[in-house]
Amino acid sequence: MLQLYFTAVAYLAQLAAAHGGALNYTVGDTWYAGYDPFGPKDQDDAPYIVQRKWITNEPIFETTNASLACNFPGNPARAYIPINAGENITAVYNTWVHTVGPMIAWLTPCANNDCSTFDPAGAEWFKIGQQGLLWGTIEGGGWFQKEFSRWDGSPSLWSERIPETLRAGKYLVRHEIISLHSAHKPQFYPECAHLDVKGSGTGFPTKEFMAKIPGVYSMDQPEINIDVYDPEISTKTEYKIPGPLVWTG
Ligand SMILES: [Cu+2]
Numbered sequence: 419m420l421q422l423y424f425t426a427v428a429y430l431a432q433l434a435a436a437h438g439g440a441l442n443y444t445v446g447d448t449w450y451a452g453y454d455p456f457g458p459k460d461q462d463d464a465p466y467i468v469q470r471k472w473i474t475n476e477p478i479f480e481t482t483n484a485s486l487a488c489n490f491p492g493n494p495a496r497a498y499i500p501i502n503a504g505e506n507i508t509a510v511y512n513t514w515v516h517t518v519g520p521m522i523a524w525l526t527p528c529a530n531n532d533c534s535t536f537d538p539a540g541a542e543w544f545k546i547g548q549q550g551l552l553w554g555t556i557e558g559g560g561w562f563q564k565e566f567s568r569w570d571g572s573p574s575l576w577s578e579r580i581p582e583t584l585r586a587g588k589y590l591v592r593h594e595i596i597s598l599h600s601a602h603k604p605q606f607y608p609e610c611a612h613l614d615v616k617g618s619g620t621g622f623p624t625k626e627f628m629a630k631i632p633g634v635y636s637m638d639q640p641e642i643n644i645d646v647y648d649p650e651i652s653t654k655t656e657y658k659i660p661g662p663l664v665w666t667g
Contacts, residue, residue: 437475439489440509440593440609442498443468444575450499450664452510468497469588470610477597477605481642482633487538488610489591494534495612497590503617503667504582509593509609511574516605517564518646519557519598520659522548523578524631525613528588533612538590542628544568545664546591547578557652563595580613581667583621589613592631601645604635623665634661 443450452469453461461467472489485492501507509523524543528536549562567574576593590610597605608631637643641660646652 429527429541436515437477437607438511438514439475439607440469440511440576440611442510442573442649443611444508444510445501445505446498449510450497450611452609453495459476462493463496465496467495467655468499468611470495470612475607477602477604477607480632481604481606481637483606484539484630484632486606486608486632486635487541488590489569489608490611492538494498494536496534498533498588498612498614500614500616503580503584503586503615503619504644506575506577506579507591508575511567511576513569513571514563514567514574514595516595516597516599517567518561519563519596520550520561520657521566521576521596521603522546522594522659522661523593524592525580525584525589526592528531528590528612531588533588533590536590538610538631540630541590543592543631543634544623544627544629545662546666548659548661548664549576550659552654554653554655555652556657557646558656563597579666580615581619581621581665582617583619584615584617584665585620585622586615590617596642598606598644598646602643604642604644606635619667623667627662627665629662 471493
């Protein structure tokens with residue numbers, strides 16, 4: 419009986435560890451705290467947390483789910499990450515376990531220049547960076563999603579640059595991992611944080627760089643509704659990341 423108990427606990431622990439998300443952020447040498455989905459409730463009012471609330475590390479499966487924007491429940495954070503246009507923002511994960519599928523970083527400006535009251539429903543997002551298949555084939559090759567994960571327990575780091583010409587203001591940054599290891603059952607792992615972008619740029623992407631989330635993905639897209647083990651697909655050496663082009667400023 420005791421044996422059974424330990425087995426069950428180990429199994430549950432494994433299940434919990436089989437998913438994940440962006441836990442913290444860095445800009446240069448400065449760390450910013452994300453929301454710990456398994457942490458204490460007093461995080462909700464914590465003045466130092468820069469990330470929107472998420473309470474489970476389970477994936478989102480539906481391309482139409484409203485929580486695709488900023489996970490669930492997505493309550494606003496109290497703090498911002500200050501960052502200069504042209505600097506890198508790094509999302510910190512730990513031991514990411516999935517290996518197949520793209521990763522995309524998005525921004526959307528907060529209405530009234532205030533992310534604490536901003537609802538991203540219907541917002542227009544643009545990509546600032548994306549990572550896909552780096553080498554080899556779709557099934558067995560090296561995706562960034564596989565390569566970036568550190569298995570020794572040290573942080574897994576994903577950096578993207580805030581476009582140098584982007585106009586200053588408050589933005590949501592959305593880090594998204596799409597895992598495609600289950601045939602025709604894509605998994606979405608999004609987290610959002612509040613950014614205070616500084617700089618003298620006046621740039622902003624035009625309409626063709628914009629997409630709504632949800633809205634940008636659908637099960638009609640072969641890159642999303644995919645069976646990576648199908649021989650017609652598994653041996654391909656190219657994967658087109660869905661959505662608009664990246665805006666580099
Ligand atoms: Cu998982």
